[in-house]
Amino acid sequence: MWVVFPQRVMKMFIGEFSHTVDAKGRINIPAKFREQLNETFYVTKGLDACLFVFPEEEWKVYEEKLKGLPLTNKSARAFVRTFFAGAAECTFDKQGRITVPQNLREYAHLEKDVMVIGVGTRVEVWSKPTWDSYNDPENLSYDEIAEQMAELGI
Numbered sequence: 001m002w003v004v005f006p007q008r009v010m011k012m013f014i015g016e017f018s019h020t021v022d023a024k025g026r027i028n029i030p031a032k033f034r035e036q037l038n039e040t041f042y043v044t045k046g047l048d049a050c051l052f053v054f055p056e057e058e059w060k061v062y063e064e065k066l067k068g069l070p071l072t073n074k075s076a077r078a079f080v081r082t083f084f085a086g087a088a089e090c091t092f093d094k095q096g097r098i099t100v101p102q103n104l105r106e107y108a109h110l111e112k113d114v115m116v117i118g119v120g121t122r123v124e125v126w127s128k129p130t131w132d133s134y135n136d137p138e139n140l141s142y143d144e145i146a147e148q149m150a151e152l153g154i
Helices: 031-037 056-067 074-085 102-107 128-134 142-151
Strands: 016-020 026-028 041-045 051-055 088-090 097-099 113-119 122-127
Touching (some): 016 026, 031 051, 113 128
Antiparallel strands (some): 016 113, 041 051, 041 088
């Protein structure tokens, strides 16, 4: 007898889009991302001073991975705390905006201009100044990163 497991459909988020944060802490999410995020999704503290936005299915994948981390490992506990304590379940308003909680706006320094970027299985939200600094040729060498990826087998 054959058992057929449903395949997980991978969502692919790509591109970068410039937006602003309004006075109520709302950010417009590009339509192509809204379609893939569906009705309910999660926003949490990301790495490099940005926010991670996960579709519900991808959130569950990370949740399972984090549940498997050893409770006895101090770094694992710290990461899990930061990841979950800073998280918010979100939905879109009628204009395709999300309200980013104050603690997450402060963490990512989201004040006015923001970049919403697709990063494969998630979306990231960056303050535009932080994104520009991250992409500064003095801070980021695509060639050096490519060399390091080759060492990882990519």
